[in-house]
Amino acid sequence: MRKVLVTFLLLLGFGFLVAPTTSAAPKDGIYIGGEVNKYYSIIEFINSKTKTEEMNKAGLANVVLFQDDMMASASSILSKGGFTKAQVPHEHGKLPGKYKKVNGDYIIPEPAFTSGLNGSTDTVFINEEQQVVFRVGIEGIAETVELVKVGENNKIEVLTDLTDDGNVSSGDDIKDDGVYSGVYDIIAGSEGTLGYKVVVDSELYSDSYEISALKHLTNEEITTASAQSGETEQKFTELSTSLSKEEAQAKTVEWLNSKEEVVSAGISEDGEGIWYELDSGVLGGTLINEDSSKGGRNAATLTESLNDAPIDYKENIANFAAMSTDSLSVGSKRAAIISSFASQGGGLQLPNASYDNVSNLFTATGFNADRLTDGESDIDLFKNLENYGVVVIDTHGGTFFAQGVGEYNSSQVIFLTGEKATPEKIQMYEADLKKGRLAVIADYFAITPSFISHYNESLPGTIVFNGSCQSTKNDTMSNAFLNDGAQTYFGYSDNVLVSYDNNVVSTLFNSLVANGMTTGESFDHVINTHGTSDGYGAYFQMKGNNNVVISVEGLVNGKFEEGNLNGWFGNGDVRLISKLGPLYSPEGKYMSIISTGLGSVGESDSYISQTFNIPAGMTTLSFDYNVISEEPDEFLDSVYDDKFQVVIDPSFGGFEPQTLVYESVNTSAWLLDFPIDIDFYGGDDTSYEIGWKHVEFDVSHLAGKGSVTLDFRVWDEGDSAYDTAALIDNISLN
Template identity: 25%
Template sequence: MITKILCWSIFTVLLCSACSSESGDSGANSDSGSSGKGDGVGWGIGGGGIPAGDAADGETGDMPTIPDDTGMAEDGDAESKAKHEGFPSQELGVTIIGPTGLPALAVANPNLALSGILFGSAEKIVVECSCGSPVVSGSTFWNTEPVVLSPGDNTIVVRAIGTDGQQAVDTLTVTYNPLFAFDGPPVARPNALIVNTPSTLFITIPISTYPNFDPNTVVLQQVSPTGTVLGEWPMVDNGDFDGKGDEVPADGVFSTRLAVTHPMAETMQFRVRTTVFPGAGQEAYIALSARVWIDAVDGITEAQCKTTFDTITEAQVLFQQTLDSLGITSAHEAVVADLKTHPDVAAVGMAPNGTGVWVVFQSGLLGFVRGNALGTRGAPSPSNGTTLGTQTGALEVGNGVQSRTALLLSPFADEFAGQDETVPTHTLLETTGCPPFSTTAKNGEEADLAAFAQTTEMGLVQLVGHGAVGYGGIDPELVSHFRWEDERSQAVVWSGQVVNCAQFAAPQATCSNSDPQACGPTGECVYTSASGKVATGLCLDHLPVDLRMGRLAFGGDGRYVVLPSYFQHRAQTNPFPGSLIYLGTCHGAWNGSLLAPLYASGAKAIAAFTGTVSSAFAFEQGQGFFQRLFAEGLPAGSAILTQPDPDNKSTWFRLFGASNLDLTLSEILNPDFETATTAGWTVQGDGRVIAQLAGTLPVTGKFMSIVSTGLGYTVQTGELSQAFCIPGDRTKVTFWWKFYSEEFLEWCGSKYQDTFETSIESAQGQLKVVTTNIDALCHPDECLGCGTQFDSLIPSDVSFDKGEVYHTQWRKAEADIIPFAGTGPVTMRFFVTDLGDSIFDTAVLVDSVKFE
């Protein structure tokens, strides 16, 4: 955690405590929330993270001068000559990003290297740990030599300490299971509960890479922060969706389903255990997964909303009235003084550099009075000659984004008319051709919280609006409860969603899988019962959860304000697909509180402004940035210009992350599904990535895709599609597919003809690479006309919900694509559909797509 920072010269201490799983101590510092570490997804894999050596500290551009109020000279004092110059920041911060950005991780290898981000400057970075004292190298992006873990839970604390004793802390709990690893952490759907409201929890975990475990011993545990087991439930991988919530049998994903009506507000912790057999001569032991957190919160009443909303909007009116008559300093002072008299206000403070006024209410809810001057995208900050520099984060992590979906958000489009960079960006993306981006623009109230939640699915995000900084120095216990990254001031942005207190009075709505939009922009349908393919349930509104957990605040202008943990929390289950994020707001890069969680959650690069920015300058820089990225084909680092805002001399437009990010790459993304996700592909119906289907493994690598007519609650169709461009020198496409169906053999020759198609489509026409159905794959003796594509049908080692399953062998498809090569965008589709019924399921595996 971090307290108010007045001095930039720091050193960083890395502490690691280890204990065995038998002791029950699971790292209370992290698990109880005291670290505040968020729910992001890290860049590093295994023990890797950032390569050692010069690549970790190859920042470019001028180093920043030191702010006048730090007590240090701008150029010359020994105190400013730190050994490790972190990313320029107005406040001290440190974030672990490798091997994960999550608060917890389970590994099979005892040797673990760490990597992370430093904001500010460090005299030295020291590692003190019972598991070793690794050498630390790097600056903005630092890394270590491996530490040696003990079996069980190991708590690693990264502590940045200023010369005056001030601290910034991040914590990671690593569970070491010798010779065994879970494929990922548990995932909870939903990941929140409303107190005294009936709900259903589905918790899953993938286990397939290491086969040396007993599948009959996979058990979900609820545990206390110190590791005491509070409850246990068996998990299965048998396709019993109605009973245990398992959607696909024998796919290596274990599931359980819990009916819950939770009686009290608290954050619950769950993990998974299983019995592991390490090898000959070694005793079996209990392996433990990383933890997953589920927040149970009190609902918000309409009266509570109105009280909070009236207080913050009245403060906004007072701010504007005082601003018009006495100026911005007096406006801030008047609002702070007035709010201190309100009995419902627990704490109030003026945001750094006059960016507004933040409020913590007695209820634990947050508010923010926006303090921007006309023509800016936040609030004025004094120009004291301080330059936050033109540095870019220099980490080189791959060249391209992993999804060609773009989301352009402009909540204040009317205010910024004529100076809204989403408008030229939209035109640019629609006319680029290659690479072909699927672009969605949301303006005004359409840029609601549902749109903000979708950002973690996008390869390109452009947000144009208002931003500010606040909540520095609030009660550390509240920071811990919110699970914020640390106690730094939080860089916030405004959404387009208008506060409507009547929403909190609405009765809990019903929903079904046939109407996924029934729960509104902040809701989720939680299934409670099912009959065949029809699932019904109740809506869970995430709005009160996000407000209670400090992810959203009430804005004085009547809109919801989004905090960094909002993105970080959603990225826990939907990490950014190597995204480029543009923040056309004030203070997005002010202190790293927004940059770090976005980067740790999967974004490759973030372009943002360091302070108050005029709309004219933001429009000029943002429009030029995307023009240079797409029209000129420059990498992200070269597309950033270095001049300050003429109206705000201390504000610079800067890039954090991969300076080599190339947005012009246009070939197929994730063709072998080795990201372990559907990143790059558009999913309709049932399409997912799995590691196995009973005894069937991928043709190459560790993962493959599956599309089906309705495993789980999906009805009738499944599709994976992607738009991309085929290089002019490619002549053929190949991939492997394997067809499973309950309609074999009984329904050969009938009207029940589930179908699988693969096509490539473009302005040049359509190419059907594969078209097949039940009769085509049945033996010729089964019916007249059967067997036109028969190879073999084998009784399957997997069963679906209605009948016996047969499958084909892996079959290789190949087609000439010369007419499509080098001619512009194409769309490739893998499509499975029911014909004649939706009772009997069909699933098709697809792997290893290649254009040669």
């Protein structure tokens, strides 16, 4: 009886109090998706004797009304209080899921790629079986999705199917999320490049995904790679006792080229370093610059006055928001201030008080500032720069290698990490070393441009300050950052004096942060204050956009339409998806999902958060959410009580954290009459939703007062077998 009543209420919500005439437009009607896959005209729906059973089978989210070029799902109509409040525009061919056309001019959507083919690795080692997970995003209806190997003369060999069925053993974490996955075991018999593609329905091909087949480093090669940099510096030092610098360099290079394990060697472009390429494929070198610069040793013995430009990061905070509304802002309110040699490295140690002040400046103005020094400046950090809207690098660098060494047709700008290149670490990072993404310079790992390009494909409009020597000697490093989404890149054309660098970084970020200037205005202010160079040939330079500002005002990436989570800090099972079974974003293409650990992910406590200032004049924070769980209805009123919560937490005094949303298995209003066609891995095969809900919260009392943190969190209670997930979208300030 209750199901029939719900169906009747749906008809009332649709506004069908009076049966329409037979002249109703064919495009007006009701689509019942899921396993039903049927489209009714309005007359057909009213007269159907099976509609109640079909709606129960499909689930409310998969029952969609189309009327007067608008559409809304039944679950949205119920949760938002009627069709008028729930309706959104629709276009022909945009029905959710797979369907049959009964009336009207709708067509079955053609499949299309929403993302390129990706693998869990781009490197395998020869004569060693390695399991690789392949994934690709597809929208529309795909009958077959096959992984193929591309051989000589483009010969195609079908390897395995990719599916979107939630089968974890096949690499697919979430059923029907538009991501097709498959597992294939690769065994390469020789070194080379392996090419793979995905073919959909035997006619739509993806771009190629390439995997390199490499030999493992032998123990002897690892020992050589670890020791060669130090031995090269020692050789140069010995020769320098009786020869000029230039003669000692030449003799050191001659000595390197005489070694059986060295393929080539040379002097760096500026004459202040020596590089080599080993027969194992590992690149390396040493710094031989002896002045007080950031391209060599003994920088810590600096005796001249730094004459730091003071950062008044307290008095000028009020100016932080006074910036042009026509300017572009960085896409993440997190800053990384990185000093690789704050207290380590002996002669490589660098004075870093000015960088400490920059970190304090960001913290005082509401940014999340990560101050990372010495060993914290490791390879993993530089793999994850997409987390940051501002990256400030304080380290040594230079321009190494020759044309044809690595993937570039010129020498490469590199900079040092704070991670020591021990034999154990060389073995750990052997793939990156053999592919030229890392080098061993002065006994530390060095970052090359291809490392930035490979690991940081979607920087959030970042401002990068690379304070190492020669960071703009050529465009290899600046282009790596700018092509991956950075907006502005600052650096030096040559070996820069530490004193000049400290003055530059202080004035630059005082201008950008405390005074709200654009990148171009801040650059001009540095030049006007400290001159165009350090007086010894190192010019301060800016690449990219000159109209970018650093702002904590307002939310960033609240609709997720860039296809990434830039601007948000996340932990646990946090993803971006275009669909979840019959559920789509209420507006746009993408939505965020946080869960208690779906598929292969074991995390049971997940969240996304963002810290920002609510600009003066803003009155409303709004967002949409839905919660889906396997725990209703068999675990209602039990200890298995998964939860979802949204909290806003002001950082300033006088205001306590406020809970905006609280949902739980035991207390939420689940649509129990309509199981939704979503089957999470593990647990059972029944899931329920609460339906999309829209939240509006008055923030006028928080506007213009300082930073707040908005936190969305979902977590397990009682078990981890039955999962719960929250969908989040359309987060905005108005």
